[in-house]
Amino acid sequence: MTAVDAPGLNGPSVDGAVALPGPRSTVDLNSDLGEGFGRWSLGDDEAILQLVTSANVACGFHAGDPSTLRRVCARAAERGVGIGAQVSYRDLAGFGRRFIAMDPEELVDEVIYQIAALDGFARIAGSRVTYVKPHGALYNAAAGDPEIAEAIAGAVRTYDPSIAVLGLAGSHLVREARSAGLTAVPEAFADRAYTAEGLLVSRREPGAVLHDPELIAARCVRIATESTVEAVDGTTIAVEARSICVHGDTDGAVAIAQAVRRALEGAGVELRPFTAGPA
């Protein structure tokens, strides 16, 4: 990932990534985009694209009609925002949020299909798909199931081994991507509570999702500059993340993303797509 020879403000990271030391840290902000479908829209793509550095663009299987994909890719390319393929189970009715017990070989092919389709729009916008981030149920399945993680990593490697994989810090997906020789980028979630073990608190638990923009922003600064976060029990835990996910489709999404960006910039953190090399 990045070779950083400067000694240690930060300790060794959970996932092998090492935060850049010195007066300036850098972090990537990613968000899901292009999640409408035909008549239906979701979130404010235009506003979010002005705040993030990486766009997880839907590929048509859970959302994302071709004209939306083209428009989002064009706007992302114009702004220097990285384009990622937000691959999903084939499930418009369930928005990709339902686990589907697929044959891993078929999953590989479905992922390749989606990356390639989106890459077409990235290319004609003068950019490329530079990373893959699974969506919804596939994200969770790839975090917890090595076979599914391996299928996704295999699809990426087969399509283009220079494409990175963005996944939950500490997940099987990050591990399998590395085993496959790919660049794995661990991410943290701006608006989610963490357990003392560094896992996300289940959405079924109270307090799992944070809503206060300033609190969320402050946590992001801490993740970016100290690689730590306060867990639900009050302890401080290490959260090594090269990217922070902000949601684009919730109430107040834009306000949260604005607060996060403002706070990070105010703290001297450089916002930069992870797929760009160090300055």
Next chain:
Amino acid sequence: MTAVDAPGLNGPSVDGAVALPGPRSTVDLNSDLGEGFGRWSLGDDEAILQLVTSANVACGFHAGDPSTLRRVCARAAERGVGIGAQVSYRDLAGFGRRFIAMDPEELVDEVIYQIAALDGFARIAGSRVTYVKPHGALYNAAAGDPEIAEAIAGAVRTYDPSIAVLGLAGSHLVREARSAGLTAVPEAFADRAYTAEGLLVSRREPGAVLHDPELIAARCVRIATESTVEAVDGTTIAVEARSICVHGDTDGAVAIAQAVRRALEGAGVELRPFTAGPA
């Protein structure tokens, strides 16, 4: 049946292509492939792939699940068969055979999506999508409607201007593809009757579709070597075609394709993907 070795029968072609004179002509044989979907299969892809030189591969919108696309692209690449994107209206229920009144700009994007998705599988097989042939209702619409033809040509040019367009000889699609600076390849149909004006006899008319393999094969030889065919009224008409379409999903499809190939080879016609340059 057909005079093969007579020099000089072929004049300048209708569509600007010039048949090669002398002892050897060349022609391409194309067929639709990959038209199953999940549990459902259609035609004998494996057998047809051993007979044709260009494979019009479904892209998932009227047929073609990703695993099928991958397999067909891999086998085509192994055998040196050209890979074409058989783009379609989004219509699994109607197998792409129903005209859909789409916004042309959306059509452009839907075509790009499909080409790019298939190109992913062609690339990982070590090949590329080298041409686009619209399927079913989109083929007919692009033949007769300049706006739709322009949309398809525009999609191809936007995605990759080195990709050719395969269409009905004399169609708007061939014309618009040329206007867009693309290579347009006119094709003839092995098993269809022609009117004295050089159009296909409507499938609703008796005798529109031929079934006798030997008769079909003889017509193909004449198309390939003389650029003519006998029309339904007995007159001889010019049919300039760099490719001949054989169907893969009808009863007796394989037998017909075998007869066609055998007859062409027997007549000294070289079978070669049109996308390869002349020897």
Next chain:
Amino acid sequence: MTAVDAPGLNGPSVDGAVALPGPRSTVDLNSDLGEGFGRWSLGDDEAILQLVTSANVACGFHAGDPSTLRRVCARAAERGVGIGAQVSYRDLAGFGRRFIAMDPEELVDEVIYQIAALDGFARIAGSRVTYVKPHGALYNAAAGDPEIAEAIAGAVRTYDPSIAVLGLAGSHLVREARSAGLTAVPEAFADRAYTAEGLLVSRREPGAVLHDPELIAARCVRIATESTVEAVDGTTIAVEARSICVHGDTDGAVAIAQAVRRALEGAGVELRPFTAGPA
């Protein structure tokens, strides 16, 4: 603006329906509902259901997941709102707004499937599908093409001849429904401009869609009480309608529907589902 209590203004209607004379007129208000799909929502079904008397409920082909259909049917039944099947072409990607050239026999079967599916939810809510209103491109096609109109009327008659058909006043759909022995209910559009010939001004023309709630409401009162409307050229034309369509998914939809309902009630017009017999 409108004279309400003047007796005898209403002559015989264009479509054979006769407006009720005397101190009270009645009219039905219909709106499209249930047009979300899974994660995507559209319009404010709950608010609109409190304003209309007939709900055109999506059936799953252009929009409408089963849980949404169930919920809308249950709420409509609770409120005494009539339940209509808003049948459509199978086209989630195009929201049913694209004409699809289908075999009429297949169209019949697709319409039956949709009516029956929705009727299941109407029945379990203690109600029934009491009318059919085609959606989008199918509405327009059925208005102008007798063969398509006949297919829809045939589907309704086959499924249940007691089900009414709601269509554009003067359309082929209304005509074919009557020929088939069905109850045909002509409708007017609250927010659309009319030509001097009584047709809707094309949406491509300026001024085709009205946005001022009070103006729209006043026109509705006049339609309900006088069966006339002012055309774009300033002339007064007859518009016989037993139902008025208010849109549910546009900006300001709820405000317009509220203004329409308030004005109609203020003018002494009784709002009642057309499918109920006269008091």
Next chain:
Amino acid sequence: MTAVDAPGLNGPSVDGAVALPGPRSTVDLNSDLGEGFGRWSLGDDEAILQLVTSANVACGFHAGDPSTLRRVCARAAERGVGIGAQVSYRDLAGFGRRFIAMDPEELVDEVIYQIAALDGFARIAGSRVTYVKPHGALYNAAAGDPEIAEAIAGAVRTYDPSIAVLGLAGSHLVREARSAGLTAVPEAFADRAYTAEGLLVSRREPGAVLHDPELIAARCVRIATESTVEAVDGTTIAVEARSICVHGDTDGAVAIAQAVRRALEGAGVELRPFTAGPA
């Protein structure tokens, strides 16, 4: 579900059903039908409909376009074949063979939608949907997961409590259907091997699926007349079934169904839809 007071050739059944004693037994033969989709066909519906007494008709979610459903229902009604709704996960790409982790409440609604849609075609054919049999992954999920079984039973009870549920003998689905006050009909599989515990041998094991028509037929006779079958270890086990499933889409399906029917008739077993009352 039938109370049989004649004493005992058969002991108490696993599922509470008791085989009819005496010179004539009765059994139902069921098979999956209507599993094509548009251009794609599967199995020989016409031939199978002449052999079975109950038709599990696809409802459009894993297969089954409306015109196919209508035709199969019409032919089934003509022949006195019972019509069952073969409800499925929404998964055309996977033919309903992939488990989808759905919210149970949404599953209830998806099942109601499918039953109702098919019931429309059954009604217009002069028949009714008289039972529900889940398809593929939903069949397996409902057999082993009480929550999913309860969702299906709940959907049936909500739609029409006179509709029976056809499921694997001994399954949660049979149990939950009975708890819901529904008629539950246990079935056996003609061409599947059983373990000594009365479970189906996994398809992954060698010998799981039988192919010899005469052997399969002989097992069916024994199931119908003795309520026993020989397990893979050679022991004799009780298999109480009021219906036997024969497959319609495998190689040799028709030949197997013919052999089964011939053997049952030869053994004096009456073939009758389970949904008809006793003679």
